[in-house]
Amino acid sequence: MVNKKIIKFITTNFLALILIFLFAFPIYWMIIDSFMPNDLIIKWPPIFIPNKLTLNNYLQIINGTPIIRWFLNSIFVSVAVATLSVLIDIFAAYALARMNFKGRDMIFKIILGALSIPGIILFLPNYVTVNFFGWTNTYLAIILPALAGTFGVFLLRQFFIGIPRELEEAAKIDGAGFFSIVFKIIVPEAWPAIITLFVMNFMGTWNDYFWPLIVLNSKSMYTLPVGMAAIQSQYIQWYGTMMAGAFMIALPSIVVFIIVQRYYIKGIVFTGVKG
Amino acid sequence: MRKNSIWGYLFLLPFLSFFGLFVIFPLIRGVYMSMTKWGLYGGNLGFIGLKNYQLLFDPNFFMSRQFWESMWATTQFMIFSVPLFIFSGLGLAILINNQFLKIKTVSRMIFFVPVALSAPVIAVIWMWLLEYNSGLINFLLTFIGIGRIPWLTQQPWAWISIVITTLWWTVGWNMIIFLGGLQNIPTELYDAAKVDGANSWNTFIHITLPGLRNVIFFITIFQIIASFNLFAQPQLMTGGGPGRSTLPVMLYIYQTAFNFSLPYMGISSAMSVISGGIILIIIMILFLTLGKEAY
Numbered sequence: 001m002v003n004k005k006i007i008k009f010i011t012t013n014f015l016a017l018i019l020i021f022l023f024a025f026p027i028y029w030m031i032i033d034s035f036m037p038n039d040l041i042i043k044w045p046p047i048f049i050p051n052k053l054t055l056n057n058y059l060q061i062i063n064g065t066p067i068i069r070w071f072l073n074s075i076f077v078s079v080a081v082a083t084l085s086v087l088i089d090i091f092a093a094y095a096l097a098r099m100n101f102k103g104r105d106m107i108f109k110i111i112l113g114a115l116s117i118p119g120i121i122l123f124l125p126n127y128v129t130v131n132f133f134g135w136t137n138t139y140l141a142i143i144l145p146a147l148a149g150t151f152g153v154f155l156l157r158q159f160f161i162g163i164p165r166e167l168e169e170a171a172k173i174d175g176a177g178f179f180s181i182v183f184k185i186i187v188p189e190a191w192p193a194i195i196t197l198f199v200m201n202f203m204g205t206w207n208d209y210f211w212p213l214i215v216l217n218s219k220s221m222y223t224l225p226v227g228m229a230a231i232q233s234q235y236i237q238w239y240g241t242m243m244a245g246a247f248m249i250a251l252p253s254i255v256v257f258i259i260v261q262r263y264y265i266k267g268i269v270f271t272g273v274k275g
Numbered sequence: 276m277r278k279n280s281i282w283g284y285l286f287l288l289p290f291l292s293f294f295g296l297f298v299i300f301p302l303i304r305g306v307y308m309s310m311t312k313w314g315l316y317g318g319n320l321g322f323i324g325l326k327n328y329q330l331l332f333d334p335n336f337f338m339s340r341q342f343w344e345s346m347w348a349t350t351q352f353m354i355f356s357v358p359l360f361i362f363s364g365l366g367l368a369i370l371i372n373n374q375f376l377k378i379k380t381v382s383r384m385i386f387f388v389p390v391a392l393s394a395p396v397i398a399v400i401w402m403w404l405l406e407y408n409s410g411l412i413n414f415l416l417t418f419i420g421i422g423r424i425p426w427l428t429q430q431p432w433a434w435i436s437i438v439i440t441t442l443w444w445t446v447g448w449n450m451i452i453f454l455g456g457l458q459n460i461p462t463e464l465y466d467a468a469k470v471d472g473a474n475s476w477n478t479f480i481h482i483t484l485p486g487l488r489n490v491i492f493f494i495t496i497f498q499i500i501a502s503f504n505l506f507a508q509p510q511l512m513t514g515g516g517p518g519r520s521t522l523p524v525m526l527y528i529y530q531t532a533f534n535f536s537l538p539y540m541g542i543s544s545a546m547s548v549i550s551g552g553i554i555l556i557i558i559m560i561l562f563l564t565l566g567k568e569a570y
Binding site (some may be wrong): 005008009012013015016017019020023024026027029030033042043044045046088089091092094095096099100101102104107110111114116117118119120121122123124125126127128129144145147148150153178203206207208209210214224225226228229232239242243245246249250253254256257258261265 | 280281282283284286287289290291293294296297298299300301302304305308313318367370371373375376377378381382383384385386387388389391392393394395396398399400401403404406409411414418443451500503504506507511524525528529532533540543544547548550551554555558
């Protein structure tokens, strides 16, 4: 009996270690190659643990491409989308969770139903709309369509419904208006859900490739993923340089994810299992 | 009550304006555009009814052939990926939920980290790992005597490369959803099974799988929608090749619609509408067959 447990213990943890190695290795390879001189990278057999590191790949990509500008573009649109959509979604979710008005349930059903509209139908007409307003090649082309995401409203509404009503009743008796109820009672209570949503929106915009590829066409307006794809052919033989660029995109989202993973994972499970 | 209702609409107004402009309006306009000749620069060049659809169902028209070839590529990806991604996600979740696992938090984090990466990032990493001459994977294969494999330029390797890359990239997401599902199964059920002397396979078939019914249903639908969004991996890794074998619908629609010289926005919209319709039909069939029991 004891033996059986030991064997199970060893096989389980051994299997997990192998999988951890397989999942982490490509990321390790990207990081290590981004710090290796190109002639060592393409050595055969490959060098797994280099004895010489260099920043040349980073210098090359910073000097040879507008990657710093792309970095700033990405930061700006990601923070803007995350902040604005959290604000908009808080109000919409509060109205749907707590306020009584005609058509409320109908509106919620439409928003919920919209989750199943395939994006493949929407992107061409949305391009035409963005173009019509003259937003192509501006930050607005990225920011405004992202504010229509229904996921956040759904997530926050579910969370708000779980907040005890008594907290609000007391404030209402004290004569508090809807704005102060939202900011003084709901927001502090729903903090984990709000952080989750902020991070999801930030990472979604930071990593988005397809939509920015369509609406941005001048090099100085690119976000990091679009810029990265655009220089792919230029640096096709310079793997170290490409890995340096890839790591510059990956690092912020990995760091943000590791810091808030607890909330983030809870948010996905919350909506995934209940949705 | 009256005051309450005005505030309700006001609170919803900002969200609903964006929702209306970028979700509801394009839904209608997309269908309208599919019935026009529409140029990237020229805009609306006239209403032509169902002509675009007629062309897309005419086997002699070159775009029709290419569109359905792309639909086949998307279907292939769906067949290869959906079951694989679901079972791998479930496997990882079961591993992490295992009482004997001591490195739970680290495992969960590492399996999920690739989800946090952008498509071009995963594409360049894997293109380098799969590179023909000096890529690491071909080195290992040569080392054990198999020799180099043309991962990105020959079939079936091109599909295998795209599926493996996508598996690594997205499976953590399925794992997290499954973990949530596993934790919702009452532990008493497992205790009872133990008392009855059920082995782990029987426990899995009779308790775990039925307990995950809703979650599996949800992930299947999500994966089918995601298969139709396949774009960046073939665009960046295989260029749709070899030939046109890895050119999925999303990539083909992108290529035809953003054509600078020819007015193909209209017919591309028709392709979008057909694709969207197919997705909705698949989802509806799933709901009618499995969904009744799931919900």
